Amino acid sequence: MKIGILGGGHLAHYLARAAALFGLDVAIYDPDPQAMALRYTAHGFSASWDDAEALARFAEDCAWVTIEREQVPLVALRLLAERGVALRPGVDELDVLQDRLALKRKLDARLEVGRFRKVSVATDVLDAAQEFGFPVWLKARRGGYDGRAVVKVQRAADAQPALERLVDYGELYAEANVGALRELSVTVVRAANGDMRAYPVVEVVPRADMCHTVLCPAGIDEASAIRATEAARDAVVLLNGVGAYTTRLFELDANEVVVHKVMPRPHESGLYSLEGVITSQFENHLRALLGLPLGDVAQIAPATVSIALVGERDGAPNPNVLAEALQTEGVHVHWYGHPRALTGRRMGHINILGYSTDGAEKVGLYCLSRVHL
Amino acid sequence: MKIGILGGGHLAHYLARAAALFGLDVAIYDPDPQAMALRYTAHGFSASWDDAEALARFAEDCAWVTIEREQVPLVALRLLAERGVALRPGVDELDVLQDRLALKRKLDARLEVGRFRKVSVATDVLDAAQEFGFPVWLKARRGGYDGRAVVKVQRAADAQPALERLVDYGELYAEANVGALRELSVTVVRAANGDMRAYPVVEVVPRADMCHTVLCPAGIDEASAIRATEAARDAVVLLNGVGAYTTRLFELDANEVVVHKVMPRPHESGLYSLEGVITSQFENHLRALLGLPLGDVAQIAPATVSIALVGERDGAPNPNVLAEALQTEGVHVHWYGHPRALTGRRMGHINILGYSTDGAEKVGLYCLSRVHL
Numbered sequence: 001m002k003i004g005i006l007g008g009g010h011l012a013h014y015l016a017r018a019a020a021l022f023g024l025d026v027a028i029y030d031p032d033p034q035a036m037a038l039r040y041t042a043h044g045f046s047a048s049w050d051d052a053e054a055l056a057r058f059a060e061d062c063a064w065v066t067i068e069r070e071q072v073p074l075v076a077l078r079l080l081a082e083r084g085v086a087l088r089p090g091v092d093e094l095d096v097l098q099d100r101l102a103l104k105r106k107l108d109a110r111l112e113v114g115r116f117r118k119v120s121v122a123t124d125v126l127d128a129a130q131e132f133g134f135p136v137w138l139k140a141r142r143g144g145y146d147g148r149a150v151v152k153v154q155r156a157a158d159a160q161p162a163l164e165r166l167v168d169y170g171e172l173y174a175e176a177n178v179g180a181l182r183e184l185s186v187t188v189v190r191a192a193n194g195d196m197r198a199y200p201v202v203e204v205v206p207r208a209d210m211c212h213t214v215l216c217p218a219g220i221d222e223a224s225a226i227r228a229t230e231a232a233r234d235a236v237v238l239l240n241g242v243g244a245y246t247t248r249l250f251e252l253d254a255n256e257v258v259v260h261k262v263m264p265r266p267h268e269s270g271l272y273s274l275e276g277v278i279t280s281q282f283e284n285h286l287r288a289l290l291g292l293p294l295g296d297v298a299q300i301a302p303a304t305v306s307i308a309l310v311g312e313r314d315g316a317p318n319p320n321v322l323a324e325a326l327q328t329e330g331v332h333v334h335w336y337g338h339p340r341a342l343t344g345r346r347m348g349h350i351n352i353l354g355y356s357t358d359g360a361e362k363v364g365l366y367c368l369s370r371v372h373l
Numbered sequence: 374m375k376i377g378i379l380g381g382g383h384l385a386h387y388l389a390r391a392a393a394l395f396g397l398d399v400a401i402y403d404p405d406p407q408a409m410a411l412r413y414t415a416h417g418f419s420a421s422w423d424d425a426e427a428l429a430r431f432a433e434d435c436a437w438v439t440i441e442r443e444q445v446p447l448v449a450l451r452l453l454a455e456r457g458v459a460l461r462p463g464v465d466e467l468d469v470l471q472d473r474l475a476l477k478r479k480l481d482a483r484l485e486v487g488r489f490r491k492v493s494v495a496t497d498v499l500d501a502a503q504e505f506g507f508p509v510w511l512k513a514r515r516g517g518y519d520g521r522a523v524v525k526v527q528r529a530a531d532a533q534p535a536l537e538r539l540v541d542y543g544e545l546y547a548e549a550n551v552g553a554l555r556e557l558s559v560t561v562v563r564a565a566n567g568d569m570r571a572y573p574v575v576e577v578v579p580r581a582d583m584c585h586t587v588l589c590p591a592g593i594d595e596a597s598a599i600r601a602t603e604a605a606r607d608a609v610v611l612l613n614g615v616g617a618y619t620t621r622l623f624e625l626d627a628n629e630v631v632v633h634k635v636m637p638r639p640h641e642s643g644l645y646s647l648e649g650v651i652t653s654q655f656e657n658h659l660r661a662l663l664g665l666p667l668g669d670v671a672q673i674a675p676a677t678v679s680i681a682l683v684g685e686r687d688g689a690p691n692p693n694v695l696a697e698a699l700q701t702e703g704v705h706v707h708w709y710g711h712p713r714a715l716t717g718r719r720m721g722h723i724n725i726l727g728y729s730t731d732g733a734e735k736v737g738l739y740c741l742s743r744v745h746l
């Protein structure tokens with residue numbers, strides 16, 4: 001049996017590793033011929049997202065095709081759907097997930113997603129500011145991720161310049177600012193028969209819009225954890241998702257939580273599960289796709305911390321990074337093997353298991369202090 | 374950086390998985406185009422062991438070439454050595470390791486390996502029996518593994534027929550029978566600078582000459598464990614090994630141990646380490662090759678048991694095996710994806726972590742009772 005993955009980055013690679021545990025063949029498709037996951041399959045394809053012929057060869061004999069990231073252009077999924085390829089998520093599901101406004105509207109039916117409204121011109125933005133108060137977040141409906149296509153509007157004079165900065169992104173909307181105490185993330189895996197398992201609520205500490213440090217479990221009140229988990233479960237059900245779905249949330253005062261976004265896949269905030277949980281998010285995503293029983297989501301240690309290894313300069317990767325990082329015993333090093341280091345690029349990550357998130361994080365920070373990326 | 378592996382079975386695949394954690398490219402070479410590890414690399418090569426041109430293409434840009442199994446024909450290593458490819462083990466080391474008698478002679482200098490003597494004709498076998506007592510094990514120096522090229526000589530009349538059965542194997546020798554209580558295995562990983570780490574002593578419960586069940590740690594007296602570990606460390610030093618070396622031993626009465634054989638690689642008896650130890654034998658083998666610091670060999674749980682999934686018939690693999698095996702929570706399933714099931718073929722294995730080997734084994738046996746292989 002063969003599984004196809006659209007996108008060939010490190011998340012695709014971890015999905016492929018999980019598939020290999022079950023003896024499955026894996027086909028990977030990425031327009032970038034240097035995409036790292038292509039190196040670890042005999043069925044790698046590199047062509048544009050609208051190359052119907054290459055997509056057909058890629059999907060040949062695939063029981064399911066899934067995606068590594070929700071930004072995979074819909075044209076690729078549509079071409080595959082026309083050939084009758086089984087897709088998770090499907091075209092219609094991904095269409096909603098790529099449209100921030102449509103997603104918010106869908107979730108708003110049952111979940112707290114914060115206030116938002118569609119905007120087109122400067123007066124709309126000012127209306128939004130009157131309703132929500134400043135600052136307002138101006139966002140593109142489509143094409144945004146990792147902080148892209150987002151502009152903060154601090155005062156009335158910012159409205160028109162903000163609109164102009166996003167002019168290439170099509171339709172826009174405005175979001176109220178929420179005073180978040182913490183950013184949280186919950187991955188829920190859901191089987192086609194409706195069975196669900198929720199991974200622990202983790203705290204995400206972003207840096208430069210990257211999911212930089214993840215603390216599992218999040219050091220939050222039990223009431224917040226329950227609300228976050230319930231919200232993530234509800235989100236997957238509302239979206240009729242099958243597979244691992246990651247919900248990012250903001251924790252507010254008084255144990256309130258607000259859903260920020262939902263992604264139909266294992267996410268960077270779930271990399272800790274590779275060594276930290278009995279069944280990783282990647283393995284459970286596949287189990288759900290294949291109709292296999294979902295696996296145990298218990299933590300292996302009381303705490304796991306995952307820290308990104310971020311490039312600090314442009315150039316050849318430092319060959320000593322691995323050796324230095326590995327000096328710290330028991331730290332699981334993941335190095336993606338990118339041919340070039342770039343400032344701000346995620347070059348790998350480390351997972352640290354321990355008795356407390358605080359202790360594990362300190363081990364990780366000590367380790368990082370010896371690595372020159 | 375690229376690593377080459379000669380042999381493309383599941384052990385090669387686990388080496389390749391470890392290499393991918395470090396972002397390394399992996400080239401795999403196996404004459405069998407269906408060898409499972411070939412499916413998970415963009416650099417797979419299938420040609421005969423003496424195809425100099427294919428070997429050259431395989432080894433291009435490889436920092437190191439290692440082997441999956443010690444039966445890889447020396448001709449392949451010689452052809453690579455002629456091209457200046459860095460090999461672990463080297464040609465001379467593997468030459469000794471493939472020759473059971475030469476290996477025993479080498480180890481005999483410092484270790485208890487049992488009594489043995491070279492034999493050629495029936496009277497030699499009878500002389501051995503007179504010295505050791507019946508039964509005597511008649512073995513080929515080369516070409517034997519997993520119980521092949523081994524004949525038990527129970528009485529004088531068996532000597533000539535036994536010699537005739539091994540006539541195609543070249544030179545022979547005889548071994549004394551040892552009254553083993555248990556079979557043990559110890560993997561030691563050794564760096565080029567001499568650093569060593571010994572994995573826990575495990576008990577191997579063979580079935581039909583296959584390493585069927587592995588219990589970690591072995592339920593043996595501390596004195597036996599120390600002697601087994603010391604013997605395994607000494608063996609690697611005597612052989613000047615770099616990488617993971619697996620030493621199989623017999624435990625006798627009174628905490629005595631006898632070295633049975635040594636293999637220059639991670640072995641089936643170390644599959645438990647994939648989930649059971651912080652750094653798997655495969656990862657540490659690579660670390661040693663690459664000159665990286667050796668990783669922590671502490672167990673993740675107090676006990677881990679690994680049980681082979683063995684084909685019970687010939688035919689298409691049972692598609693329900695995975696689903697049924699996965700019903701048992703927390704059991705790590707490894708399924709190699711062989712296109713055909715064969716009676717007696719290792720189709721995969723399960724690793725079970727627990728608080729005791731007894732408990733973990735029972736979980737595994739319960740799981741197996743629900744699987745029809």
